[in-house]
Amino acid sequence: xxxxxxxxxxxxxxxxxxxxxxxxxxxxxxxxxxxxxxxxxxxxxxxxxxxxxxxxxxxxxxxxxxxxxxxxxxxxxxxxxxxxxxxxxxxxxxxxxxxxxxxxxxxxxxxxxxxxxxxxxxxxxxxxxxxxxxxxxxxxxxxxxxxxxxxxxxxxxxxxxxxxxxxxxxxxxxxxxxxxxxxxxxxxxxxxxxxxxxxxxxxxxxxxxxxxxxxxxxxxxxxxxxxxxxxxxxxxxxxxxxxxxxxxxxxxxxxxxxxxxxxxxxxxxxxxxxxxxxxxxxxxxxxxxxxxxxxxxxxxxxxxxxxxxxxxxxxxxxxxxxxxxx
Amino acid sequence: xxxxxxxxxxxxxxxxxxxxxxxxxxxxxxxxxxxxxxxxxxxxxxxxxxxxxxxxxxxxxxxxxxxxxxxxxxxxxxxxxxxxxxxxxxxxxxxxxxxxxxxxxxxxxxxxxxxxxxxxxxxxxxxxxxxxxxxxxxxxxxxxxxxxxxxxxxxxxxxxxxxxxxxxxxxxxxxxxxxxxxxxxxxxxxxxxxxxxxxxxxxxxxxxxxxxxxxxxxxxxxxxxxxxxxxxxxxxxxxxxxxxxxxxxxxxxxxxxxxxxxxxxxxxxxxxxxxxxxxxxxxxxxxxxxxxxxxxxxxxxxxxxxxxxxxxxxxxxxxxxxxxxxxxxxxxxxxxxxxxxxxxxxxxxxxxxxxxxxxxxxxxxxxxxxxxxxxxxxxxxxxxxxxxxxxxxxxxxxxxxxxxxxxxxxxxxxxxxxxxxxxxxxxxxxxxxxxx
Numbered sequence: 001x002x003x004x005x006x007x008x009x010x011x012x013x014x015x016x017x018x019x020x021x022x023x024x025x026x027x028x029x030x031x032x033x034x035x036x037x038x039x040x041x042x043x044x045x046x047x048x049x050x051x052x053x054x055x056x057x058x059x060x061x062x063x064x065x066x067x068x069x070x071x072x073x074x075x076x077x078x079x080x081x082x083x084x085x086x087x088x089x090x091x092x093x094x095x096x097x098x099x100x101x102x103x104x105x106x107x108x109x110x111x112x113x114x115x116x117x118x119x120x121x122x123x124x125x126x127x128x129x130x131x132x133x134x135x136x137x138x139x140x141x142x143x144x145x146x147x148x149x150x151x152x153x154x155x156x157x158x159x160x161x162x163x164x165x166x167x168x169x170x171x172x173x174x175x176x177x178x179x180x181x182x183x184x185x186x187x188x189x190x191x192x193x194x195x196x197x198x199x200x201x202x203x204x205x206x207x208x209x210x211x212x213x214x215x216x217x218x219x220x221x222x223x224x225x226x227x228x229x230x231x232x233x234x235x236x237x238x239x240x241x242x243x244x245x246x247x248x249x250x251x252x253x254x255x256x257x258x259x260x261x262x263x264x265x266x267x268x269x270x271x272x273x274x275x276x277x278x279x280x281x282x283x284x285x286x287x288x289x290x291x292x293x294x295x296x297x298x299x300x301x302x303x304x305x306x307x308x309x310x311x312x313x314x315x316x317x318x319x320x321x322x323x324x325x326x
Numbered sequence: 327x328x329x330x331x332x333x334x335x336x337x338x339x340x341x342x343x344x345x346x347x348x349x350x351x352x353x354x355x356x357x358x359x360x361x362x363x364x365x366x367x368x369x370x371x372x373x374x375x376x377x378x379x380x381x382x383x384x385x386x387x388x389x390x391x392x393x394x395x396x397x398x399x400x401x402x403x404x405x406x407x408x409x410x411x412x413x414x415x416x417x418x419x420x421x422x423x424x425x426x427x428x429x430x431x432x433x434x435x436x437x438x439x440x441x442x443x444x445x446x447x448x449x450x451x452x453x454x455x456x457x458x459x460x461x462x463x464x465x466x467x468x469x470x471x472x473x474x475x476x477x478x479x480x481x482x483x484x485x486x487x488x489x490x491x492x493x494x495x496x497x498x499x500x501x502x503x504x505x506x507x508x509x510x511x512x513x514x515x516x517x518x519x520x521x522x523x524x525x526x527x528x529x530x531x532x533x534x535x536x537x538x539x540x541x542x543x544x545x546x547x548x549x550x551x552x553x554x555x556x557x558x559x560x561x562x563x564x565x566x567x568x569x570x571x572x573x574x575x576x577x578x579x580x581x582x583x584x585x586x587x588x589x590x591x592x593x594x595x596x597x598x599x600x601x602x603x604x605x606x607x608x609x610x611x612x613x614x615x616x617x618x619x620x621x622x623x624x625x626x627x628x629x630x631x632x633x634x635x636x637x638x639x640x641x642x643x644x645x646x647x648x649x650x651x652x653x654x655x656x657x658x659x660x661x662x663x664x665x666x667x668x669x670x671x672x673x674x675x676x677x678x679x680x681x682x683x684x685x686x687x688x689x690x691x692x693x694x695x696x697x698x699x700x701x702x703x704x705x706x707x708x709x710x711x712x713x714x715x716x717x718x719x720x721x722x723x724x725x726x727x728x729x730x731x732x733x734x735x736x737x738x739x740x741x742x743x744x745x746x747x748x749x750x751x752x753x754x755x756x757x758x759x760x761x762x
Contacts, residue, residue, distance in 0.1 A: 104647055105645060105646070123647070125649040125650065126527055126529050127529075127600065127648045128647050130600045131601065131645075131647060145528070146529075147529070148529075149528070183528060210520045210521050210522065210524065210525050211521055211522035211525055212525060214522045215525075215526075245514075
């Protein structure tokens with residue numbers, strides 16, 4: 001099937017997602033992705049109202065379980081839930097509960113005994129959301145699992161690109177940074193390739209995942225090649241501790257070889273947009289002049305994050321069907 | 327007390343036998359293999375013509391977990407599982423708690439095996455004290471107590487110097503050193519084979535080279551010392567290349583492969599159940615090219631043995647995040663069916679080669695009795711049903727642990743009966759076999 005950005009005459013637009021969980025972009029069809037993006041537009045309108053609240057999730061309980069520190073994603077989910085009138089509870093569970101000897105499943109099944117409808121999970125281990133989804137009644141939304149996926153980030157990135165460019169198909173998207181350890185990368189690769197974008201990934205060979213080309217992307221360690229004519233440049237965070245693993249010699253050298261400078265941005269399409277999932281290391285993966293410059297849509301990404309998460313929560317809760325029943 | 331097994335196909339590669347013969351057992355040993363042996367004063371057991379009578383299978387790589395981890399397995403439950411899998415003997419790795427690095431631990435295991443009186447148990451002693459790779463363990467004393475080989479399994483022998491010393495010292499007793507080859511600095515905190523599957527799932531990778539570097543080192547050290555080195559659970563195609571080169575050079579290197587490494591690839595991590603912790607083992611399930619290479623090595627003789635690396639873990643330990651789960655799967659009760667289905671029926675090997683891999687070669691490598699149906703040999707005999715339909719059901723495994731990646735697999739070929747020292751200790755209900 002050809003990826004399409006909206007329903008065609010032959011196939012009526014989707015009205016619901018097939019799964020009750022959102023574990024990763026890999027599981028979604030292009031039509032489902034488009035449904036989420038279209039729904040996001042409606043949700044964004046809600047956020048522009050003087051009273052930013054609708055009753056769509058009234059009476060639903062959403063648990064935000066963050067086993068890894070997060071400011072942006074957690075806040076974004078919380079605001080999205082509140083704008084949909086869900087009852088929400090956020091727990092930051094550090095390594096302390098692990099130290100007490102309780103397993104992830106025991107922690108979650110105890111919380112689940114209180115009957116939440118949805119669980120939003122952020123966890124340091126890849127696959128933690130799958131483990132939960134297999135063992136829970138509540139719907140599970142992946143808010144980032146290890147190095148695996150961060151689906152709502154990729155959805156908000158896609159929404160931002162679509163808003164700016166009107167489409168995804170045929171765009172050249174360059175993703176530069178720590179590819180190996182990035183769940184944002186994996187979700188974005190799945191999403192962008194499903195919707196027909198041309199994806200280039202770039203980083204030092206030490207930080208490129210094995211067999212990455214099998215994802216259907218171009219891979220290079222020459223940043224100039226990656227950004228050449230690009231419509232979108234997406235930077236990924238370089239974690240300071242990676243120097244310890246001898247992935248690269250120093251942050252200074254990283255910036256010299258891969259850092260997104262104004263000079264490198266000039267190689268891209270004149271109206272290229274600059275994206276970053278945050279948190280940014282200014283002067284490492286991105287020069288401040290670029291982060292704060294004309295093409296930067298970094299804060300738009302954050303704003304769109306709320307609307308995308310509203311759309312995901314709404315659709316997983318049953319969408320219009322649930323509203324009619326309520 | 328004489329017993330005659332009559333009617334089956336006898337496969338005994340040590341004696342070049344493959345055909346319809348009778349096998350006469352007197353007490354605990356074999357007295358004759360031949361045509362139309364006399365039946366006076368003998369209990370005759372009729373064996374279906376398509377069943378295989380072969381020397382008892384020997385699994386040279388299992389973890390019985392006793393002492394110290396009896397919630398996973400014990401000598402008794404593990405050897406019962408072995409019998410159900412057609413194994414009349416197992417060699418158990420020393421990574422118990424305490425580690426089997428001294429004669430008193432060896433004796434404890436030997437006594438437990440004697441009490442259980444099921445499959446034979448050959449303990450493998452630690453190479454180094456505490457398996458920490460520094461000082462040699464008390465090798466002579468452990469040998470006296472019953473150890474047949476040395477290994478720091480679960481961990482590699484990290485330094486070339488200690489491996490050299492171990493090969494030299496163990497050579498004095500004719501004991502092989504079995505190495506779990508893994509360069510820790512390359513493995514780092516990996517949990518899955520480094521490749522597309524791990525990249526997709528976001529799991530940290532372990533490259534094949536982490537194994538092969540140490541295999542190559544061990545081959546060289548075997549050449550230097552003349553000691554016999556055995557490569558445990560080989561998984562990477564580059565390791566096989568090093569083993570082949572060693573064998574061509576006449577170096578005393580042997581190697582084993584597990585059924586999961588010849589029957590599965592890392593695709594199993596993603597489907598049917600994503601992140602199923604029963605697909606987490608060390609070395610990891612590798613990509614198709616490695617799996618195919620292991621099969622080729624089995625076919626051409628480069629690989630000497632099939633061993634299960636039976637590694638029981640309690641379900642609590644496996645019902646966790648993939649990163650946190652322990653490495654290892656049980657294997658005793660599925661090895662024969664997987665070998666039949668994936669190797670024999672697939673046309674990769676014939677029956678005599680199957681018996682070499684599962685019985686004769688392990689006996690030779692470990693220098694233990696068994697591996698043949700020669701006159702005077704112990705009556706350790708396995709009877710196989712090559713066409714028996716087998717459906718693996720984790721919940722019905724006899725092992726105390728159920729951590730198999732093969733749950734629900736339908737395979738052709740299984741075990742009919744297991745005889746140890748003339749005593750019939752296992753008969754498969756799914757066959758119509760009756761043995762007194």
